[in-house]
Amino acid sequence: MAQVQLQGIVKAYGALRVVHAIDLDIADGEFVVLVGPSGCGKSTTLRMIAGLEDISGGALRIGDRVVNDLPPRDRNISMVFQNYALYPHMTVRENLGFSLKIAKRAEAEIAKAVTEAAEILSLTPLLERKPGQLSGGQRQRVAMGRAIVRHPDVFLFDEPLSNLDAKLRTQMRVEIKKLHQRLGTTIVYVTHDQVEAMTLADRIVIMRDGRIEQIGTPLEVFETPVNTFVATFIGSPPMNLLAGRIAGGAVELADGTRLPIPPGHGAAEGRAVTFGVRADNIMPVGHALPPTAHMAEVEMEVQLSEPLGTETLLFAMLAGTEVQAKMLNPRPVPLGERLRFQISLDKCHLFDADSGVALRV
Amino acid sequence: MASNASHRARKRALSAAHFIGLFLAMSLICLPGLWIVLNSFRPTVEIMAKPPVWIPNSLNLDHYRAMFGGVGEGGVPVLTYFRNSLIISVTSTLVALLVGMAGGYAFARYRFKGKAALFVGLMATRAVPGVALSLPLFIIMARAGIIDTHFGLILTYVALNVPFTVWLIDGFFRQVPRELAEAAEIDGCTRWQAFWRVEFPVARAGIASAGIFAFLTSWNEYALASQLTRSVNSKTMPVGLLDFTSQFTLNWGGMCALAVLMIIPALVLTFLVQKHLIAGLTFGGVKG
Numbered sequence: 339m340a341q342v343q344l345q346g347i348v349k350a351y352g353a354l355r356v357v358h359a360i361d362l363d364i365a366d367g368e369f370v371v372l373v374g375p376s377g378c379g380k381s382t383t384l385r386m387i388a389g390l391e392d393i394s395g396g397a398l399r400i401g402d403r404v405v406n407d408l409p410p411r412d413r414n415i416s417m418v419f420q421n422y423a424l425y426p427h428m429t430v431r432e433n434l435g436f437s438l439k440i441a442k443r444a445e446a447e448i449a450k451a452v453t454e455a456a457e458i459l460s461l462t463p464l465l466e467r468k469p470g471q472l473s474g475g476q477r478q479r480v481a482m483g484r485a486i487v488r489h490p491d492v493f494l495f496d497e498p499l500s501n502l503d504a505k506l507r508t509q510m511r512v513e514i515k516k517l518h519q520r521l522g523t524t525i526v527y528v529t530h531d532q533v534e535a536m537t538l539a540d541r542i543v544i545m546r547d548g549r550i551e552q553i554g555t556p557l558e559v560f561e562t563p564v565n566t567f568v569a570t571f572i573g574s575p576p577m578n579l580l581a582g583r584i585a586g587g588a589v590e591l592a593d594g595t596r597l598p599i600p601p602g603h604g605a606a607e608g609r610a611v612t613f614g615v616r617a618d619n620i621m622p623v624g625h626a627l628p629p630t631a632h633m634a635e636v637e638m639e640v641q642l643s644e645p646l647g648t649e650t651l652l653f654a655m656l657a658g659t660e661v662q663a664k665m666l667n668p669r670p671v672p673l674g675e676r677l678r679f680q681i682s683l684d685k686c687h688l689f690d691a692d693s694g695v696a697l698r699v
Numbered sequence: 700m701a702s703n704a705s706h707r708a709r710k711r712a713l714s715a716a717h718f719i720g721l722f723l724a725m726s727l728i729c730l731p732g733l734w735i736v737l738n739s740f741r742p743t744v745e746i747m748a749k750p751p752v753w754i755p756n757s758l759n760l761d762h763y764r765a766m767f768g769g770v771g772e773g774g775v776p777v778l779t780y781f782r783n784s785l786i787i788s789v790t791s792t793l794v795a796l797l798v799g800m801a802g803g804y805a806f807a808r809y810r811f812k813g814k815a816a817l818f819v820g821l822m823a824t825r826a827v828p829g830v831a832l833s834l835p836l837f838i839i840m841a842r843a844g845i846i847d848t849h850f851g852l853i854l855t856y857v858a859l860n861v862p863f864t865v866w867l868i869d870g871f872f873r874q875v876p877r878e879l880a881e882a883a884e885i886d887g888c889t890r891w892q893a894f895w896r897v898e899f900p901v902a903r904a905g906i907a908s909a910g911i912f913a914f915l916t917s918w919n920e921y922a923l924a925s926q927l928t929r930s931v932n933s934k935t936m937p938v939g940l941l942d943f944t945s946q947f948t949l950n951w952g953g954m955c956a957l958a959v960l961m962i963i964p965a966l967v968l969t970f971l972v973q974k975h976l977i978a979g980l981t982f983g984g985v986k987g
């Protein structure tokens with residue numbers, strides 16, 4: 339077990355920089371998820387930790403060693419790949435025992451470790467099969483088994499669930515979480531799926547274009563996003579963003595609608611800002627929006643409703659922008675109906691219009 | 700129901716046509732071979748008979764006996780030719796495979812300057828007909844003093860086969876996901892171990908099929924061998940066939956007998972590795 343520390347880690351392909359000096363401290367036993375849109379440098383970062391990519395700049399520590407120039411085999415890490423990368427010419431048993439065999443451990447010890455890992459992941463009946471004879475979910479479990487067999491300091495996962503169907507993905511997500519609780523090993527997990535990130539992580543690292551936008555617990559990044567990118571990336575549906583300007587101590591939208599400045603935020607008179615509100619915090623009057631200290635009201639015309647069972651998603655227009663709102667007591671909503679909506683102002687956000695940075699005071 | 704019946708009839712007609720087509724194609728491929736085998740076992744009179752005799756009247760081993768007999772009675776140094784062929788083909792195949800693996804792996808896995816040009820260049824050598832090279836080759840080898848040696852022919856065949864093995868093996872390594880070697884490295888292998896423990900075994904079927912192709916090319920090659928060999932020192936079996944021609948006669952029976960001896964090892968080898976060959980040609984099935 340070990341902590342992992344990234345200090346100013348850079349990755350460049352020639353003149354092209356794809357990871358820009360990122361800093362990240364991962365505590366021993368922590369489950370950290372790197373999340374961000376495709377191409378933002380998550381895999382590259384993970385592969386630098388693994389030793390599969392050269393590090394162009396900065397220092398990488400695993401435990402108390404600087405490992406920048408160590409090959410993967412000397413870093414005592416294990417990795418689960420997106421396509422599992424099981425050895426197709428070996429049985430599941432051989433796949434699981436491969437790392438121990440390379441380390442020249444005794445047969446009996448290998449057999450014991452393999453049996454144990456197979457037990458943990460319910461692979462025992464599959465031990466004599468080849469990877470080609472396994473289903474996607476089973477292959478996924480073998481890949482995880484291969485990773486846990488030799489008790490590494492750190493587990494690295496690169497989008498391990500993205501090749502599974504939705505149901506299996508949810509199931510495996512739970513298994514990974516349980517595995518972490520059971521083994522307590524440090525995990526660095528890469529995904530582009532914010533739901534996966536939110537459900538698995540102790541801490542989430544949100545990346546964009548080779549830079550870290552925000553690091554925090556799932557709740558922190560959900561409740562206090564540092565900018566509009568994080569605000570719209572985390573949470574589903576994405577946070578509604580309304581363009582406006584500070585006028586007379588309130589946010590004035592394009593059509594003249596005025597919204598109070600959310601508590602805890604502030605901006606100078608005349609500044610162009612973006613008002614952010616999640617669908618959960620804007621509901622028609624009388625729809626059980628949990629009351630907060632500060633509330634606001636607006637009137638909007640409903641364009642479309644999407645019944646989801648326990649709740650209904652409403653698409654409405656406000657100052658030329660589509661706003662998604664929720665309704666907790668479902669009822670049919672005629673198209674074009676004008677409704678009054680309540681907003682929990684304490685859960686709203688204010689961002690700078692140009693930089694997207696949150697304007698918290 | 701009517702449409703069902705007609706559907707079935709059409710299906711049966713189609714499968715019959717399929718069968719007949721296959722039969723014709725196979726006959727076309729196999730008949731010359733069968734004719735050779737047949738001729739090696741029957742008297743010259745019957746071979747030359749017009750109209751041809753399809754069903755042999757008598758079969759005997761005369762041609763084989765003569766071939767292995769003394770030089771005076773139509774004998775040929777078969778065993779020496781066989782040994783030459785074997786040494787030259789096996790050695791050149793092994794070398795071509797080693798070079799092919801190194802080159803194919805490099806092409807499949809690494810980026811380097813001039814990769815595309817090098818690859819096209821390699822392939823372009825295949826576009827030059829081998830015979831066109833025979834004179835320059837002859838002159839160079841004569842100057843170097845390696846005419847009529849195993850070494851000269853091995854060198855020629857390696858050069859002939861390497862572009863092909865590089866190209867084939869490149870294709871097979873390309874289909875082995877990079878992550879396999881990476882997983883092996885993370886599991887504690889060195890780069891070298893990762894290759895031999897994981898990538899090589901996974902691509903083995905493909906490499907075996909490249910080996911077969913290289914071996915058969917060397918084993919059967921005639922045009923260059925006929926120029927670059929002189930004597931029992933290095934003559935291979937295909938060149939040995941010419942021993943059956945003299946100024947006014949052609950010993951067809953003897954030729955066929957030697958040809959049969961040539962075919963047998965090739966067939967045996969192909970049979971031995973056919974499992975690999977088929978797996979190699981349908982490589983997609985190996986994916987993890």
Ligand SMILES: Nc1ncnc2c1ncn2[C@@H]1O[C@H](COP(=O)(O)OP(=O)(O)O)[C@@H](O)[C@H]1O
Nearest residue numbers: 351354356374375376377378379380381382383
């Ligand atoms: N070998 C390479 N040469 C140049 N650019 C690369 C190379 N590999 C990856 N990149 C670039 O690096 C960026 C980050 O890639 P990656 O880490 O795979 O993103 P992701 O977050 O989707 O995992 C991408 O823009 C990609 O185009």
Ligand SMILES: [Mg+2]
Nearest residue numbers: 380381382497
């Ligand atoms: Mg990726």
